[in-house]
Amino acid sequence: MDIRQQINHLREQLHHHNHCYYVLNQPEITDREFDALMQQLIDLETAHPEWSDPNSPTQRVGSDLNQEFTQVAHVYPMLSLGNTYNQGEVTDFYQRVARQLQTPFEVVCELKFDGTAIGLTYENGKLLRAVTRGDGTRGDDVTDNVKTIKSIPLQLHGDYPQRFEIRGEIFLPRAGFDAMNREREAAGEPLFANPRNAAAGSLKLQNSALVARRPLDCFLYYLPGGDLPTRSHRHNLEKAADWGFKIAPHLRVCHRLDEIFEFIDHWDKARRDLPYDIDGIVLKVDNLDQQDELGFTAKSPRWAISYKFQAEVATTRLLSVDFQVGRTGAVTPVANLAPVLLAGTTVKRASLHNADIIASLDLHLNDAVHIEKGGEIIPKITGVDESLRSTTAQRVEFVTHCPECGSPLARETGEAAWYCPNQYHCPPQIKGRIEHFIGRKAMNIDGLGSETIDLLFRNGLVRDVSDLYRLEAWQLATLERLGEKSAAKIIEQIQGSTRVPYPRVLFALGIRFVGETVAKVLCRAFPSIDALSQAGETALMETPEIGPRIARSVIDFFADDTNRALIERLRNVGLTLQADSDTAPSASGGALSGLSFVISGTFAIKSRDELKQLIEQHGGKNLSSVSAKTNYLVAGQNMGPAKLATAEKLGVKIISEEDFLKMVEH
Known part of the structure; x- marks a missing residue:
């Protein structure tokens, strides 16, 4: 795999895990594993700026946007913090x-705090707006729901600024979380996985009366902006406490590195005595002038960092292993465990990922297994106590046939996963493709969740995505x-989806390895489904960011008679299968052709x-960071000081939004 393929593969992985974590609240890997993948991508993109992409996961904070809420732009971007996991990284x-x-x-x-971030804007001492992190640039307006949280003041007192923002974390105390799950269990409803997911889900409820019945709490810990009472972070928080805010407790000002380690060591042990969950420590340079001097990277401040605690470990019994089939046919083993308390929640299941993991652990039924929650969320088996194994214990073997349709499984060279090849008749694959098709970033058909899709399938109403339109x-x-x-x-949503543009339709088809970004790239190079279906391997691989694996997957998709017939059915119901001439990206010859x-x-x-989008439509190229190859920096309000400084140093032309729009006027 060459460097460009590695970059594309990492981007696809991180986009997937971002979606699972921030949108679905169903993370599949640990925080540490995610950070390791992210660091690999950052290193590769830094070494190879010629393959930069403005839609790369390195240029964003994972998104929790919900279409049912109004989207609001953050005045000051809500950046994530870099993570550290040991004393050496803190020292660095x-x-x-x-x-x-x-x-x-x-x-x-x-x-x-292990909750969900919120930004609160106050005007004349009254709560004006509450906005989630979202993608770091824009978030969801959840003001009505936040107003139900009693620890968040609706009216301030004292000498507060006329207008300002304060940020913090909304969370569920453990006692409240346990009470909610007891009520859900009694009502026969699925239990929340952990307090963090429960808090995030509560903020997205459409009925604020339901939110009011949930025991949410909030600590405030940061005031962004320039018009602040003092030039000290901690003193600003003290002022905010005087105005009526519930400020994060247990803050300590450290003057030496050994004092920082004392604080970390103390709370690594004492966190179990707190009535709420924490998953680490945040370090911030106190002086705001020094913060300004240190500045920002593309995705995080240089004056702050987080230290993540090591995951807790528990031992329990492996009762059985289930094998689940996903949209692509990949078969994933899941361990069923004797219930055990771990990091504040009861764990009953853990992912085993693939056959190689099972083999490396040499798992047997009824083994005493060690499990941990990576990042305090995802349970996984990390080892086996073989001294406790019975001599008659049965070895766990990966299945040879699909547990859903009985087809013999296949495994491609160089891949860890086993697949069910019966893609057109295996029920979970069919339903998985439909769920992908209706997703927000694809056809965005609201009202059709997994349960409804299953209902339609079981009643014989839907067998592929084209059936939705009948x-x-x-x-x-x-x-x-x-x-x-x-x-x-x-029905209204389904009919409205016929207006979804071609790149999202292509993504919705679920071609293997064609994610959201790759779909856009293909649509630029091949502005209709017919042009793409006729493209050969050479033409595909001459397209930027398209390697042999993606090219072969596209060719195989269109070589299949079933897929070609599906495309024709979708064409007949009116889906957009070519780029609009008014908005189609221009590969060359546009007003911005050759400019970055x-x-x-x-x-x-x-x-x-x-x-x-305008840059792409007019033949230009979007870059994620300023370099000698950058022609223009389009500067808005509250832009990153690092980008501005680099642009000035390199002599890159800095233009306003109005200047840019004049460049693309016809």
Whole structure:
């Protein structure tokens, strides 16, 4: 695999795990494993800026956007913090700060709460707006729900600024979480996995009266912006406490590295005595002028970092192993465990990932297995106590046939996963493709969740995605849990999806290895489904970012008679299978042909995504960071100081949003 293929593969993995973590609240890997993948990608992109991509996971904070809420741009981007896991990495951070500042500095150590981030804007002492992190640039307006949280003041007192923002973490105390799960269990409802997911899910409820019945709490820990009472982070928090905010407790100001380690060591043990979950410690340079001097990287401040605690470990018994089939046919083993308390929640299941993991662990039924929650969330088996194994214990063997349809499994050379090849008749694969097709980033058909898809499948109404467009409201209205109103809304959503643009339709088809970004690249090079279906391997691989694996997957997809017939059915129901001539990206000859742009900050006329789309439409290229290859830096409000400084140093032309829009006017 060459460097460009490695970069594309890492991007696909990270986009997938971002979606699982931030959107589905169903993470598949640990925080540490995610950070390792991210660091690999950062290193490769830094070494190879010629393959930069503005949609790379390195340029974003994972998204929790929900279409049912109004999207609001953050005045100050909500950046993530870099993570450290050992004293050596903390020392590196401390020494980097010392080298850059060359003056004495203080570090504020705070608890890292395991909840969901929120930004609160106040005007004239009243809560004006509450916005989630979202993608770091824009978030969901959840003001009505946040107003139900009693620890968040609706009216301030004292000498507060006329307008300001304060940020913090909304969380569920353990006692409240346990009480909620007891109620759900009694009602026969699925239990929440952990307090973090429960808090995030609560903020996305459409009925604020339901939110009010959940025991959410909130600690505030940061005031962004320039018009602040003091130039000290901790003193600003003290002021905020005077105004009526519940400020994060247990803060300590440290003057030396050994004091930082004392604080970390203390809370690594004492966190179990807290009534809420923490998963680490946050370190911040206290002086705001020094923060400004240290500045930011593309995705995080240089003046702050988080230290993540090691995962807790428990031992329990392996009762059995289930084998689940996904959308692509990949078969994933899942361990069923004797219930055990771990990191504040009861664990009953753990992912085993693939056959190689099972073999490396040499698992037997009824083994005493060691499990841990990577990042305090994902349970996984990390080892076996063979001294406790019975001599008659049965070895766990990976299945040879699909547990759903009985087809013999296949494994491609160089891949860890086994696949069911019966893609058109294996029920979980069929339903998985339909769920992918209706997703928000694909056809965005609201009202059709996994349960409804299963209902449609079991009743013989849907066998592939084209069947959705033949559904009628009366067919849906007769199904359980639906009704005339819900049925009419679903049909309206399905009909409206025919207006979804070609790149999202291509992504929705679920071609293996063709993620959201690759779909856009292919649509630029082949502006219709017919052009793409006729492309040979050479033409595909001459397309930027398309390697042999993706090229072969595209060719195989269109070589299949079933897929070609599906495309024709989708064409007949009116789906958009070619780029609109008014909005199609121009590979060459556009007003911006041959020019490279970096977008930074917030804008008044267009969103960042709209500006980037205009650049692509007019033949230009979006870059994630400023370099000697950058022609223009489009500067908005509150843009990253690092980008500005680099642009000035390299002599890159800095233009406003208005200047840019004049460049693309016809």
